Amino acid sequence: MTVSRPVLPLIAIAAAGAVLAGCATGPSTGGYGGGSEFNADAFAWSARPGQGVIQGRVAYVRDGQTFNCIGNAGLIPDTAYTRARMQRLYGSTDRADVPAAVVRARSAGEQGADYRSYERAEACTDNAFRFSGLPDGSWFIITPVRADGDPVVLMRHVITRGGRQVSVTLG
Numbered sequence: 420m421t422v423s424r425p426v427l428p429l430i431a432i433a434a435a436g437a438v439l440a441g442c443a444t445g446p447s448t449g450g451y452g453g454g455s456e457f458n459a460d461a462f463a464w465s466a467r468p469g470q471g472v473i474q475g476r477v478a479y480v481r482d483g484q485t486f487n488c489i490g491n492a493g494l495i496p497d498t499a500y501t502r503a504r505m506q507r508l509y510g511s512t513d514r515a516d517v518p519a520a521v522v523r524a525r526s527a528g529e530q531g532a533d534y535r536s537y538e539r540a541e542a543c544t545d546n547a548f549r550f551s552g553l554p555d556g557s558w559f560i561i562t563p564v565r566a567d568g569d570p571v572v573l574m575r576h577v578i579t580r581g582g583r584q585v586s587v588t589l590g
Contacts, residue, residue: 456500457500457533457534458498458500459533461498461499461500462496462498462537464496464554464556465496465537465554465556465558466537467554468552468554469552469553469554469555469579469582470552470553470582470583471551471552471553471554471555471579471580471581471582471583471584471585472549472550472551472553472579472583472584472585473494473549473550473553473558473560473577473579473584473585473587474547474549474584474585474586474587475492475547475548475549475550475560475562475586475587475588475589476546476547476548476587476588476589477543477546477547477562477564477573477588477589477590478546478588478589478590479516479564479571479573479589479590480590481516481566481571484566484567485566486564486565486566486571487546487564487565487566488543488544488546488547488548488562488563488564489543489563489564489565489570490542490543490563491540491541491542491543491548491562492540492541492542492543492548492550492560492561492562493538493539493540493560493561493562494538494539494540494541494550494553494558494559494560494561495537495538495539495558495559495561496537496556496557496558496559497556497557497558497559497576501559503527504527504528505559505574505576507525507526507527508522508525508527509522509572509574511574512576513575513576514573514574514575514576515572515573515574516571516572516573516574517571517572517574518569518570518571518572519563519569519570519571519572520569522572543562548562553579554579555579555580555581555582556578556579557576557577557578558576558577558578558579559574559575559576559577560573560574560575560576560577560587560589561573561574562589564589573589573590575587575589
């Protein structure tokens with residue numbers, strides 16, 4: 420499996436708002452837990468090969484303006500620590516649209532190098548992205564978008580099951 424790192428600093432910041440582990444050793448499927456330290460065992464499931472696919476597109480419109488992807492879409496495994504970070508950075512563990520400046524201003528603690536090894540990134544081209552080879556589990560998608568003004572970060576929780584393709588629209 421090839422794991423890419425986000426190209427844009429915005430993705431790295433947003434992703435930092437997402438992943439360090441709690442205690443679970445299998446894929447998480449929801450619930451909000453408060454793991455406070457990174458635990459690689461909680462992420463191990465996400466590094467296994469799988470047949471799952473997330474096919475995503477951005478269709479975000481606010482105040483009559485259509486926003487477009489800028490850079491990469493990030494994919495982060497759902498763990499207790501990740502959910503705590505998402506809650507702090509985005510105010511939700513399900514979905515959010517938050518100005519990038521607000522995300523950067525919120526504190527979710529340090530992101531360690533071990534955490535980064537579980538992040539995935541794919542180019543967002545023509546407002547579409549695709550993650551493949553995913554094991555069954557629960558994930559967070561993070562995508563920066565922009566219209567004429569400041570960037571906004573979109574976050575969405577998604578679950579892969581049975582090696583099937585999941586279609587997701589962020590908007």
